[in-house]
Amino acid sequence: MTNTQQTAVPRQRPTMRDVAALSGVSLKTVSRVVNLEPGVSDDLTDRVRQAAEQLDYHPNLTASSLRRSDGKTQTIGLILEDVSNPFEAALHRRIEEVARERGVVVIAGSVDEDEVRERDLATALVARRVDGLIVMPTGHDQSYLAKEQRSGTPMVFVDRPPTFLDADAVLTANATGARIAIEHLLAHGHRRIGFLGDLPSISTAIERLTGYHDALDRAGISVDSALIRQALTASDQAEVAVAELLAAPDAPTAIFASQNLLTIGVVRALHHMGRQHEIALVGFDDLPLVDLLNPGVTLVLQDVAGLGTAAAEILFRRIDGDTGPSERMILPTTLVPKGSGEILGPYATSSTGTAS
Amino acid sequence: MTNTQQTAVPRQRPTMRDVAALSGVSLKTVSRVVNLEPGVSDDLTDRVRQAAEQLDYHPNLTASSLRRSDGKTQTIGLILEDVSNPFEAALHRRIEEVARERGVVVIAGSVDEDEVRERDLATALVARRVDGLIVMPTGHDQSYLAKEQRSGTPMVFVDRPPTFLDADAVLTANATGARIAIEHLLAHGHRRIGFLGDLPSISTAIERLTGYHDALDRAGISVDSALIRQALTASDQAEVAVAELLAAPDAPTAIFASQNLLTIGVVRALHHMGRQHEIALVGFDDLPLVDLLNPGVTLVLQDVAGLGTAAAEILFRRIDGDTGPSERMILPTTLVPKGSGEILGPYATSSTGTAS
């Protein structure tokens, strides 16, 4: 009756050997019962179960996967830029759900925009012999993963395609999404439309700029490079850029923010200037609470759930042995009018805006 | 010169044995070089390094941890309600950062509010022999973890304390935070203050209600249970609750939303009714973009970074062998006035509001 619970010495974890000894059978019989292999008599099955229960035996999956012929660890790796970014956290959740149905867990990690961290994390995951990898690439060269790929670690890229590597990828139709956003603004009577973009080293940033060009080209409007501001990575930079754009002569009457942090900066700038009902705005990517703003912010939404689910499903097909040629899946975007994108521009006609 | 790269058969991964054979040394010497153990001649070290490079050898951490005397997998588990919830995703990121400095990766999983999933995830993590566990508990009984704890898996609880289990916990001062929120509203001349709460089965929900009671008690105001709405789990429920509260005779002039989803519902309801400048509001937990609303929403913020960092640091102290009595760390909140909480109530005096 002494109170030794608090300072209990960590007992050794029981092993199959312990269960075998207690139930008076061989190791192999315990293994059969634990793995639900058929062909063990009811009597022995019961004895093993009771012994396992009594000892509180829990199988060691790492030992089992080491010996097992397929070598599966029932673990996959997920390389993100930042697990706490809402878009990526949503991606993570979808991937987790697909994995969970198969008894697989996910090791996720953040590499910011650091190529060295991307490689270090990949190494750490491979060292743990994950069954596969889902990567949102940061660096501009994923050829370092080719050896791993050939060694039998399947990998799927998400949101951004791999560079210098042939692998599956699940992407958003960034150019088309951006083009539709610009066409929406054109339809509402805007001709001078500002573009706010992220680092041009990020493939999605370039694709969205391409969509901007495409829309203007199709409309026969020449692109004015003074309206294009790139390499913006944070909302305060976007805020400054908007102030500058609107202060210039021949200022834009509408703005396209090609990433959610930049959209925040634009909203902030317009509200501070009190011009939120005058300058039209369409943003790329979701933003919470945006419908409570006045005006609401018109957004181009990616299919985050679709991206995550598809990436995970393709990965598991590969893990299951599919060796077909690499696949590229492109998911469409949706433009959701909320108010800011429907502000009429100087070229608006009486019929403008009825389409949306 | 045939193009076999595309259909390359997965080569077997090279092992230490392969490196030993190629460099003409023993397995043990390779192990010494790989683990940077001292006392290997420069000559052999070079030969081993070259062979490893040539074969593209990468050590198998799962095999090494199986044999290693400390048995560490350099992996920890994180049990959350939802990895995509902003509060939890931020927690995840902080924990990841602390882990990364030690070469440890994080397996995180979501259990929603499902006790069965909580146990299943814990089992999956233990099967992989994680070095420790950080848990945001969902169920109302964590005694099932006692055996794991005694078997030597350290664990730290975060955000919510464990039930029926003695373990470290890092928590927010929920009652105090709620009390300060109510005192803020009282100071601005409100006497009838609505309370919106989550499921009373969630400990933090109860603590925040306690803070509400405390503030009113201290002010000598009797609690009117008609103003208290509990078991609200989603923003639309909060929206309905606000409509009902404000429609009642002797309606509240201020509202305290004790959780971020509920705050969203209140904002939505007030904006729809056009009463956002009339009814005061303080919310618990962070909400993005809230400063762009009109009025901005006054919030009680938790120290998310502090919670995550502290939980991880305590866990690693335990993993390193600290066997001291279990610790409970309570982090303070911060009230950030943004406008909605400073709307004056019917009992406001001329000096009201100067304090904040």
Next chain:
DNA sequence: CTGAAAGCGCTTACAG
């Protein structure tokens, strides 16, 4: 239906 031996890829505990 049951089990003894070997081995997954590595480290430990020795011996030389």
Next chain:
DNA sequence: CTGAAAGCGCTTACAG
């Protein structure tokens, strides 16, 4: 300074 043998906890490939 180097290495041969044993073993971490389990599954494989047999044999009975």
